[in-house]
Structures are given as C-alpha cells and as structure tokens.
Amino acid sequence: MSLNQIFDIAGSGMNAQSLRLNTVASNIANAETVSSSIDQTYRARQAVFATVFNEQQQGLGGSLFAPNDRAGQGVEVLGVVESDAELQARYEPDHPMANEEGYVYYPNVNVVEEMANMMAASRAYQTNVEIMNTAKTMLQRVLTLGQ
Amino acid sequence: MSLSFDRALGLHEKALAFRADRAAVLANNIANADTPNYQARDLDFASVLEAQQSGADQSFQASRTHARHLAAEGFIDQAAGLRYRLPTQPSIDGNTVEVQAEQARYTENAIDFQASFTFLNSKFKGLMTALRGD
Numbered sequence: 128m129s130l131n132q133i134f135d136i137a138g139s140g141m142n143a144q145s146l147r148l149n150t151v152a153s154n155i156a157n158a159e160t161v162s163s164s165i166d167q168t169y170r171a172r173q174a175v176f177a178t179v180f181n182e183q184q185q186g187l188g189g190s191l192f193a194p195n196d197r198a199g200q201g202v203e204v205l206g207v208v209e210s211d212a213e214l215q216a217r218y219e220p221d222h223p224m225a226n227e228e229g230y231v232y233y234p235n236v237n238v239v240e241e242m243a244n245m246m247a248a249s250r251a252y253q254t255n256v257e258i259m260n261t262a263k264t265m266l267q268r269v270l271t272l273g274q
Numbered sequence: 275m276s277l278s279f280d281r282a283l284g285l286h287e288k289a290l291a292f293r294a295d296r297a298a299v300l301a302n303n304i305a306n307a308d309t310p311n312y313q314a315r316d317l318d319f320a321s322v323l324e325a326q327q328s329g330a331d332q333s334f335q336a337s338r339t340h341a342r343h344l345a346a347e348g349f350i351d352q353a354a355g356l357r358y359r360l361p362t363q364p365s366i367d368g369n370t371v372e373v374q375a376e377q378a379r380y381t382e383n384a385i386d387f388q389a390s391f392t393f394l395n396s397k398f399k400g401l402m403t404a405l406r407g408d
Contacts, residue, residue, distance in 0.1 A: 136298060178306050268388060
C-alpha cells in the first residue's frame with residue numbers, strides 16, 4: 128500500500144522546509160555580524176533542494192528513463208550554498224572591528240528577501256502537514272475495511 | 275462455482291490502489307514545490323485503466339519457474355499513466371508545481387479514495403450477508 132509512502136514524502140518535505148527555515152533564521156540572526164576582513168564575513172546561506180527518486184531502481188540500473196517512468200519519492204536537501212553577492216563595506220573608523228583603512232564588512236544578507244523566504248518555507252511546511260493529515264485519515268479509513 | 279475475491283470485488287480493489295498511488299504522486303509534487311527544475315507529475319486514470327484492461331501493464335510480471343510460485347500481481351504500473359503537468363503559470367526556476375492546484379487535486383483524490391473505499395466495503399458487506407444468510 129503506497130499510502131505509507133506519503134508519510135515519507137511529506138516527512139521529507141517537512142524536513143527540507145525546516146532546514147530552509149533554519150538557514151533563514153541563521154541569516155537573519157547574522158544580518159549584522161560584522162568583520163574586519165572579507166574572508167571572515169558571514170555570507171547568506173541557502174538550502175538547495177532536489178527530488179529523490181526510487182533508490183531500488185537506481186541501484187539496479189533500471190531503464191535509461193528511470194526518472195521518467197516513476198514519480199519521485201520526496202525531496203532532499205543537496206547542500207547549503209553561500210551567496211556570492213557582494214559584501215557591504217562601510218566606512219566606520221570608530222567601529223572596534225574596523226580594519227586599517229577604517230572599513231567594516233557587513234554580510235550580504237537581504238533581510239526583506241529572507242522574510243519572504245521564511246513565509247514561503249512556513250507555508251510549504253504547513254501544506255506538507257496537511258498532506259500527511261489527509262493521508263492519515265485515508266489510512267485510518269482503510270483500517271475499518273469490512274467492519 | 276468458485277468464489278474468487280478477484281471476481282467478487284471487481285474493479286474497486288484496483289481503483290483503491292490507484293487512488294493511493296495517485297495520492298503519493300501528488301504528495302511528491304507538493305513536497306517538491308520549491309525544487310528547481312522539478313516537473314509536476316500526475317497519474318491519468320483513463321490510461322491506467324486501459325493498460326489494466328488490455329494487459330499492457332504486465333511488463334513487470336515475474337516469471338514463474340515452479341508450479342507453486344505465486345503470481346506477482348497487484349502492481350499498478352505507474353508508467354502507463356504517469357504524465358507531466360502543463361503549468362498555467364510556469365515559474366522562472368523551471369518548477370511547474372502549482373501548490374494550490376495540486377492541493378485541490380490531492381483533496382479531490384482523497385474524496386475519490388473514500389468513494390472507492392465505500393464501494394469496496396459494501397462488496398465485503400454483501401459477501402458477509404451472503405455467508406450469514408440471515
């Protein structure tokens with residue numbers, strides 16, 4: 128019964144979205160973390176999502192079109208990438224972290240973007256919870272078969 | 275006269291399995307709503323039904339080398355009905371999932387599942403009545 132599969136799929140979705148929320152929280156918390164050198168400055172982090180396909184089929188080699196004739200099995204986080212956007216260099220000679228030229232580097236976190244990202248992630252999480260809830264109702268219904 | 279479950283239950287058992295499979299495909303779409311380049315999928319009922327009836331879905335059958343081997347039946351070949359969704363508003367990252375539409379289909383599928391379940395359940399109830407004879 129592939130209804131059990133839905134719990135894995137929705138669970139993987141919730142996992143991925145909560146990791147995304149985690150990176151958003153990290154980005155916002157570090158939005159004002161200054162540094163005196165470019166290398167040490169915090170950079171905005173983003174989670175990269177990818178679809179999971181049936182491992183069994185991949186293991187067997189399967190057909191050339193394996194991803195085509197089977198639906199995916201959920202979502203996974205491939206990794207967390209750091210943004211390449213330019214850091215903000217501000218001239219603040221009085222800042223304790225200022226370098227010899229008087230510059231302080233601020234992270235490339237765009238707080239407005241992060242807030243939008245946060246809302247999208249939390250809505251996607253909620254949707255996955257709803258999917259799981261409906262699947263639960265369906266499965267409970269199946270248990271009453273023949274009664 | 276032999277009484278087989280396959281004949282007694284008819285289409286409803288397979289229909290229930292199809293609904294469960296489709297629910298998994300739609301759940302996967304929603305889980306991948308933010309995956310770049312993900313193409314939304316759906317199972318087409320008519321194609322799966324046709325494949326079941328014409329026996330075209332037997333590509334997955336296990337060969338039986340012994341008389342007491344059990345037939346590997348009951349698999350629904352997803353490939354027979356798996357289609358890509360045509361998006362109404364494609365997004366810039368190549369993702370074709372429209373969460374609200376997927377959610378609507380998922381809910382609709384859950385109702386259809388309940389309908390199939392009710393039919394199957396009434397088949398069982400009918401068998402029980404026949405067995406009891408009262």
